Amino acid sequence: MKIKLHGTRGAYPTSSKETQKLGGNTSCIEIIEESQRLILDAGTGILEIDFDSYAASKRVDILLTHLHMDHIQGLGFFKPIFNPQKEIHIWGPGGSSYPLKDRLNKFLSPPLFPVMLRDIPSKLVIHELPNKPFKLGEFLITAKFVCHPGPTVGYRIQKGSKSVAYIPDHEPVLNRPELFKEDRWISGFDLCNNADLLIHDSQFNREEYENKVGWGHCTMRIAAELSKRARAKHLVMFHHDPAHTDEYRSAMFTEFVNTHTYDFPVELAVQGQEIEI
Numbered sequence: 001m002k003i004k005l006h007g008t009r010g011a012y013p014t015s016s017k018e019t020q021k022l023g024g025n026t027s028c029i030e031i032i033e034e035s036q037r038l039i040l041d042a043g044t045g046i047l048e049i050d051f052d053s054y055a056a057s058k059r060v061d062i063l064l065t066h067l068h069m070d071h072i073q074g075l076g077f078f079k080p081i082f083n084p085q086k087e088i089h090i091w092g093p094g095g096s097s098y099p100l101k102d103r104l105n106k107f108l109s110p111p112l113f114p115v116m117l118r119d120i121p122s123k124l125v126i127h128e129l130p131n132k133p134f135k136l137g138e139f140l141i142t143a144k145f146v147c148h149p150g151p152t153v154g155y156r157i158q159k160g161s162k163s164v165a166y167i168p169d170h171e172p173v174l175n176r177p178e179l180f181k182e183d184r185w186i187s188g189f190d191l192c193n194n195a196d197l198l199i200h201d202s203q204f205n206r207e208e209y210e211n212k213v214g215w216g217h218c219t220m221r222i223a224a225e226l227s228k229r230a231r232a233k234h235l236v237m238f239h240h241d242p243a244h245t246d247e248y249r250s251a252m253f254t255e256f257v258n259t260h261t262y263d264f265p266v267e268l269a270v271q272g273q274e275i276e277i
């Protein structure tokens with residue numbers, strides 16, 4: 001299974017020179033296994049995808065974790081949605097008040113977007129995620145609600161014995177590290193359990209987090225403690241704060257790895273990176 005990171009930034013895209021190393025595009029990854037592809041989230045990173053690689057397939061599957069702008073703002077510019085030959089399947093969490101289709105429609109309609117959802121030329125099929133694992137081709141998909149404001153899921157994608165967990169916006173223990181003592185109190189635990197790769201939120205530094213508990217993001221330390229507790233085999237720290245320059249983020253990371261030891265690889269997500277599991 002190959003995982004491509006097309007957008008690693010949280011909150012809003014940045015074109016600053018100081019953020020180009022880790023990347024300025026917002027959340028989007030692609031999972032590729034032979035001829036099958038899945039797109040997870042549709043931040044501006046979705047525009048980095050090689051559209052020609054989808055030329056042969058009629059169907060495209062896009063799995064959204066939630067509808068915050070940094071996870072959907074590339075959707076209306078993703079070329080295949082304007083191709084009448086394509087079937088675009090969009091998966092996302094249902095909401096308690098409005099169906100997924102109505103919530104997406106709020107974004108893909110004037111005045112926020114010039115084209116109405118109903119006028120998009122491809123065949124759009126919108127699915128609310130089932131609450132049990134389901135198959136898309138060879139992939140087994142598990143989506144579970146995780147701790148983040150508004151209906152938000154994390155994903156676990158499995159193919160054979162390999163698995164990747166993707167939880168870009170997440171506050172697994174709400175600044176209560178003692179909750180790591182019991183698996184059942186940890187948000188997202190089952191998704192990460194023994195995963196070969198965990199791609200996880202790590203947006204805030206310690207001081208920022210103290211003032212933003214409940215905002216739905218966490219620190220490098222909390223991401224690593226979750227990974228350790230769930231025995232994930234490789235952690236990629238994702239959803240970089242757009243106010244953090246590459247230099248600042250690298251210094252944060254260096255300080256973190258110099259003061260904490262884990263027996264699995266830990267790294268910062270880099271836009272354009274490809275990981276094979």
Ligand SMILES: [Zn+2]
Pocket residue numbers: 010011027068070071168169239
């Ligand atoms: Zn986000």
Ligand SMILES: [Zn+2]
Pocket residue numbers: 066068148169216
């Ligand atoms: Zn969010």
